[in-house]
Amino acid sequence: MNYFEGLEGTVSSESDSQRTLTPYVTGTSVIGIKYKDGILMTADMGGSYGSTLRYKGVERMKPVGKHSIIGASGEISDFQEIMRYLDELIIHDNMWDDGNSLGPKEIHNYLTRVMYNRRNKFDPLWNTLVLGGIKNGQKYLGMVSSIGVHFEDDHIATGFGNHLARPILRDEWKEDMSFEDAVKLLEKCMLVLLYRDRSAINKLQITKITEEGATVYQPYALKTHWGFTAFKNPANGGAEGSW
Amino acid sequence: MFRNQYDTDVTTWSPAGRLFQVEYAMEAVKQGSAAIGLRSKTHVVLASINKANSELSSHQKKIFKADDHIGIAIAGLTADGRVLSRYLRSECINYSFTYESPLPVGRLVVQLADKAQVCTQRSWKRPYGVGLLVAGLDESGAHLYYNCPSGNYFEYQAFAIGSRSQAAKTYLERKYETFMSSSREELIKHALFAIKETLQGEKLTSSICTVAVVAVDEPFHVIDQNAITELVESFEIQEETAEATAPAGDMQEDQGQQIAPMDI
Secondary structure, X not given: OXXXXXXXXXXXXXXXXXXXXXXXXXXXXXXXXXXXXXXXXXXXXXXXXXXXXXXXXXXXXXXXXXXXXXXXXXEHHHHHHHHHHHHHHHHHHHHHOOOOOOOHHHHHHHHHHHHHHHHHOOOOOXXXXXXXXXXXXXXXXXXXXXXXXXEEOXXXXXXXHHHHOHHHHHHHOOOOOOHHHHHHHHHHHHHHHHHXXXXXXXXXXXXXXXXXXXXXXXXXXXXXXXXXXXXXXXXXXXXXXXX | XXXXXXXXXXXXXXXXXXXXXXXXXXXXXXXXXXXXXXXXXXXXXXXXXXXXXOOOOOEOOOEEEEEOXXXXXXXXXXXXXXXXXXXXXXXXXXXXXXXXOOOXXXXXXXXXXXXXXXXXXXXXXXXXXXXXXXXXXXXOEEEEEEEOOOOOXXXXXXXXXXXXXXHHHHHHHHHHHHHHHOOHHHHHHHHHHHHHHHHOOOOOOOOOEEEEEEEOOXXXXXXXXXXXXXXXXXXXXXXXXXXXXXXXXXXXXOOOOOOOOOOO
């Protein structure tokens, strides 16, 4: 076997560098909100391959260190690489073994630096990240995009969530919501996304972070209602076409 | 001090297990003009004696700000001290830029100590000839550390380095138990008293000493000369009424040659 067989088609020269041009396996919206005890974040478990809803068990939210959780939309492989960076960061932080630990603010800024630097090299990590956490009673929730745009807020949404969830959150989010109310609010947003975002699937997870630590809940589905006469029987019922 | 065949290289051990070059570097710290540091639960104060070469020249800067929450006082080769303070400033600002958060003092001190250690294990280098008192605040409270040329570092409630520092240390040892609960003003007064001890009878004026403070609500800064003058005057009067015998300072710092003086 010719050792160079696989390399025949490629030309590697200094001018031709490899960089992300299009995403392949992507996750859709992530929503995060502050509530009484910390942060709640939700995302579905879908990994779309273009227009195909290919993977249905993708965990798009993970705990980071003792005080934070991260959620990602966009290219899943880039999210996995970001998790490797973060794991290394947390390991080194733990190795100091000195009672200090990186909080959500520090991790958010670290990610901002990483994303912005990649953007400057024209080799972005194709993600929008949501970073939430609580440390010493201070709640923190922020977002970084693939071009390095970053900010903090009481509620965050990415992807389609920007358009569909944000208006709901603006209207109905309040300071210090209880866990139950916060979950209801998130489910309300996810339901709209499920109906209207074609890359959404009906299998969502909720992740919570409080002073005690992070909890990633088991996935579950939302109840949907399709029993509209116009939908069931468009020809005879009352629909003039589908809109 | 003494010369022997094991002290040419920093990478040469003596048969007694000593690195003489490192010990000589610590001697350099003892020759520098005094610097002291003390802390309470919420404040850290640094003070130093401004030694000038002659009446005509200005004095050397011995207190440096590394960041809003960290400052240092040096004793020994001030040139080495400047280089190290540049390193500290760089580390602080890099951390701040990446994490939007102040660098924990304990970590900075370890980085500094590791940097000093490198110079004790390379044949083409020499140890830094400067001792640093690092004062800083972080999430876990107020801290004062001492970094040695040997690469060791220790946390202190109060400490003094440089020439005639033993007198200041004696004073601090008498008073340190009250420091944790002292107010800002009390801490500064103690600092000035300690500095006074190292002057051996010379008059304490605001031009001969520099005092700096850092606290949760106060970024690290050098206290204005006028404020110092006022403080000095306020307790000068008190002191005249109290007994004013300056304790005989221990000038024999060269003793202790027979034991490895790694710990001060």
